[in-house]
Amino acid sequence: xxxxxxxxxxxxxxxxxxxxxxxxxxxxxxxxxxxxxxxxxxxxxxxxxxxxxxxxxxxxxxxxxxxxxxxxxxxxxxxxxxxxxxxxxxxxxxxxxxxxxxxxxxxxxxxxxxxxxxxxxxxxxxxxxxxxxxxxxxxxxxxxxxxxxxxxxxxxxxxxxxxxxxxxxxxxxxxxxxxxxxxxxxxxxxxxxxxxxxxxxxxxxxxxxxxxxxxxxxxxxxxxxxxxxxxxxxxxxxxxxxxxxxxxxxxxxxxxxxxxxxxxxxxxxxxxxxxxxxxxxxxxxxxxxxxxxxxxxxxxxxxxxxxxxxxxxxxxxxxxxxxxxxxxxxxxxxxxxxxxxxxxxxxxxxxx
Amino acid sequence: xxxxxxxxxxxxxxxxxxxxxxxxxxxxxxxxxxxxxxxxxxxxxxxxxxxxxxxxxxxxxxxxxxxxxxxxxxxxxxxxxxxxxxxxxxxxxxxxxxxxxxxxxxxxxxxxxxxxxxxxxxxxxxxxxxxxxxxxxxxxxxxxxxxxxxxxxxxxxxxxxxxxxxxxxxxxxxxxxxxxxxxxxxxxxxxxxxxxxxxxxxxxxxxxxxxxxxxxxxxxxxxxxxxxxxxxxxxxxxxxxxxxxxxxxxxxxxxxxxxxxxxxxxxxxxxxxxxxxxxxxxxxxxxxxxxxxxxxxxxxxxxxx
Numbered sequence: 265x266x267x268x269x270x271x272x273x274x275x276x277x278x279x280x281x282x283x284x285x286x287x288x289x290x291x292x293x294x295x296x297x298x299x300x301x302x303x304x305x306x307x308x309x310x311x312x313x314x315x316x317x318x319x320x321x322x323x324x325x326x327x328x329x330x331x332x333x334x335x336x337x338x339x340x341x342x343x344x345x346x347x348x349x350x351x352x353x354x355x356x357x358x359x360x361x362x363x364x365x366x367x368x369x370x371x372x373x374x375x376x377x378x379x380x381x382x383x384x385x386x387x388x389x390x391x392x393x394x395x396x397x398x399x400x401x402x403x404x405x406x407x408x409x410x411x412x413x414x415x416x417x418x419x420x421x422x423x424x425x426x427x428x429x430x431x432x433x434x435x436x437x438x439x440x441x442x443x444x445x446x447x448x449x450x451x452x453x454x455x456x457x458x459x460x461x462x463x464x465x466x467x468x469x470x471x472x473x474x475x476x477x478x479x480x481x482x483x484x485x486x487x488x489x490x491x492x493x494x495x496x497x498x499x500x501x502x503x504x505x506x507x508x509x510x511x512x513x514x515x516x517x518x519x520x521x522x523x524x525x526x527x528x529x530x531x532x533x534x535x536x537x538x539x540x541x542x543x544x545x546x547x548x549x550x551x552x553x554x555x556x557x558x559x560x561x562x563x564x565x566x567x568x569x570x571x572x573x574x575x576x577x578x579x580x581x582x583x584x585x586x587x588x589x590x591x592x593x594x595x596x597x598x599x600x601x602x603x604x605x606x607x608x609x610x611x612x613x614x615x616x
Numbered sequence: 617x618x619x620x621x622x623x624x625x626x627x628x629x630x631x632x633x634x635x636x637x638x639x640x641x642x643x644x645x646x647x648x649x650x651x652x653x654x655x656x657x658x659x660x661x662x663x664x665x666x667x668x669x670x671x672x673x674x675x676x677x678x679x680x681x682x683x684x685x686x687x688x689x690x691x692x693x694x695x696x697x698x699x700x701x702x703x704x705x706x707x708x709x710x711x712x713x714x715x716x717x718x719x720x721x722x723x724x725x726x727x728x729x730x731x732x733x734x735x736x737x738x739x740x741x742x743x744x745x746x747x748x749x750x751x752x753x754x755x756x757x758x759x760x761x762x763x764x765x766x767x768x769x770x771x772x773x774x775x776x777x778x779x780x781x782x783x784x785x786x787x788x789x790x791x792x793x794x795x796x797x798x799x800x801x802x803x804x805x806x807x808x809x810x811x812x813x814x815x816x817x818x819x820x821x822x823x824x825x826x827x828x829x830x831x832x833x834x835x836x837x838x839x840x841x842x843x844x845x846x847x848x849x850x851x852x853x854x855x856x857x858x859x860x861x862x863x864x865x866x867x868x869x870x871x872x873x874x875x876x877x878x879x880x881x882x883x884x885x886x887x888x889x890x891x892x893x894x895x896x897x898x899x900x901x902x903x904x905x906x907x908x909x910x911x912x913x914x915x916x917x918x919x920x921x
Contacts, residue, residue, distance in 0.1 A: 318825055320821055320824055320825060349827045349828075349829060350827065351827070352824065352825055352826060352827040353825060353826030353827035353828075354827055357825065357826075358822075358825040360818060360821065360822060360825075362818060365817065365818035365819065366818045366819055366821075366822045367819055367822065368817075368819040368822070368823070368837050369819075369841075369915075369916065369917055370837070370840045370841050370914070370915065370916060371836070371837065372916075379823070379826055379828060380826040380827060383826070383827050383828065384827060415916040415917070417916070417917050428822075431826070
């Protein structure tokens with residue numbers, strides 16, 4: 265049985281500008297010990313998906329419209345606040361994007377580290393503190409026994425994210441949700457933080473949902489990948505399937521934007537245009553205006569459903585573009601020297 | 617900590633000296649004299665009076681004498697009220713203002729801070745809207761409207777409380793309410809603002825994700841930071857509130873310190889003006905120091921420097 269089974273999750277925000285359908289019917293499953301990557305551009309709904317699972321969406325303006333999230337036999341979305349508190353920080357933990365603001369500056373690291381333990385486990389302060397020190401050592405913080413009594417402002421960004429990891433894993437949860445854990449960090453620190461998450465995960469057998477817009481991170485760390493766009497899944501499958509054999513035009517375009525996969529010296533590819541405005545109804549396909557493939561039909565009706573390719577590889581079955589050709593053949597050519605890049609981009613946007 | 621306090625006290629002393637000098641020379645430069653009266657005084661008598669108070673000497677010399685007296689805690693005689701020294705006047709009226717002020721302040725804190733916290737926690741509900749509208753009205757309503765209004769309701773219509781004078785414990789209630797409600801309104805709004813800022817921080821979300829209950833989030837995670845705006849305001853408010861409010865003391869006929877600020881200025885009572893100015897400035901210096909100490913205790917990112 266899957267550890268987490270999310271089906272048809274819909275979360276909206278009721279703002280003055282209209283109803284923002286941030287997550288619009290997302291389904292996926294996650295097994296014990298597995299790592300799921302959720303990738304997508306800003307505003308694609310990946311973070312809101314995670315916050316919805318923990319019911320951390322501020323209500324109002326947010327509202328979880330429908331769906332279920334069965335975690336170990338219980339629906340997270342229909343739990344009482346009291347029962348939910350017993351799950352949060354105990355069986356499901358979370359790491360947030362910005363370690364500079366995610367730790368309370370008014371409380372000592374020790375207080376914050378042992379908080380979840382003291383709430384969820386029958387443990388006295390002394391034992392909890394010892395566990396906290398051990399947890400800090402495990403994430404590679406030198407001098408943990410003295411640093412545990414310091415305040416967050418005495419730690420650097422990378423160190424704070426290590427503290428966040430230690431804090432999230434101190435109760436040995438079944439599921440860790442990491443919402444862009446490396447986005448706010450230096451490039452040099454990013455790899456270390458991912459390594460620590462990975463190492464701790466393997467040791468504890470924790471399942472991980474890793475939200476990121478860094479495709480390289482996903483390819484290196486995840487078993488399964490969900491690609492989100494405009495609040496819906498566009499493609500999902502194993503990391504190999506999604507990266508080496510992408511089907512949906514959006515995933516193919518995304519793959520093209522990974523700098524390290526391109527020929528050295530070639531212009532970096534960017535998808536022209538902007539992500540869709542999810543406060544307006546989307547006709548047919550959300551990616552249609554930006555799709556590089558030749559258009560064969562006007563987009564209309566419901567957005568395409570995910571279909572399975574036989575081996576667990578799912579993709580939104582789009583009928584508005586002809587995506588039979590490899591993506592290289594439809595992308596604009598950038599021959600060194602002879603193309604005015606700025607103009608090119610403008611034309612690209614004009615077409616969108 | 618000890619060093620911090622010592623340095624700040626020495627700095628405060630310098631501030632007091634500067635304030636003393638400015639006040640002294642401003643008063644000295646003001647036309648007229650404390651001894652001019654409506655009746656004509658014979659020049660030789662006037663000269664005798666001036667000699668008695670030291671006004672026959674050049675202003676520089678008077679300043680030096682005045683400062684050295686002040687350092688010993690003597691602010692001289694009142695230039696207007698015969699046989700009463702400035703110290704007498706302060707010693708007589710300051711305790712009255714202190715009593716009224718502490719009660720008013722206690723009321724302001726006891727009412728304003730809880731109301732502010734509740735309003736922030738229940739933002740955009742009637743528990744927020746009602747107290748915040750009332751407190752806005754409380755801030756806008758001057759004490760000279762609030763005072764008579766309370767006197768009218770509780771003193772004249774319901775005949776529960778005395779409306780003027782300073783004789784027994786019941787006489788302190790209406791003036792303390794008038795003064796306290798005004799500051800309570802301020803504290804409520806400042807506390808609400810501070811708490812809201814804390815409750816919207818990312819680390820509150822972190823705490824929720826750990827399974828921390830909402831009440832623990834308020835008390836343990838947000839209260840310290842949320843009180844900082846109110847405490848910053850407390851310093852100057854404290855000095856003002858305990859040194860007497862001229863308006864409230866006049867409305868309720870209370871023999872406090874506030875009236876002397878006005879009487880001293882109107883009567884050109886040079887010594888009284890100086891004494892009161894120094895007292896008020898010293899209160900501000902001490903209160904601000906106390907507030908700074910509390911701030912460091914609350915906010916770990918601040919250090920004694």
